[in-house]
Amino acid sequence: MNSITLSGNSLKGTIPVEIVSTTYIKYLYLQDNQIGGTLPNFNGTHIIKTINVSNNKISGTIPPELVKLVDDFEARNNQLTGALPRHPSRVLFFLSGNNLNGTIPY
Numbered sequence: 001m002n003s004i005t006l007s008g009n010s011l012k013g014t015i016p017v018e019i020v021s022t023t024y025i026k027y028l029y030l031q032d033n034q035i036g037g038t039l040p041n042f043n044g045t046h047i048i049k050t051i052n053v054s055n056n057k058i059s060g061t062i063p064p065e066l067v068k069l070v071d072d073f074e075a076r077n078n079q080l081t082g083a084l085p086r087h088p089s090r091v092l093f094f095l096s097g098n099n100l101n102g103t104i105p106y
Contacts, residue, residue: 002024002027003028004019011034013035014036039063042063053078071090071091083102084100
């Protein structure tokens, strides 16, 4: 198993750090739920191809280490704040509908 898809299940609570720290997950789809809290700490995590947490209630900032690990990060329509971390040019971001501010790093 290299994918977790739990989209549209009305899940509540926070994203367990155990999900992102497993070595086999490459695709994590948690969009269209009621997940809140902040994004977990991604220190020491392996490379994840895609994380989609769009249309939830996730708040806080985008962890700087996350952008070094993903190719595709989707977090539309949450409550994210702060600036976008400096990131490699290969990362695709989909972040509309949040409260981000600051300059766009290049």
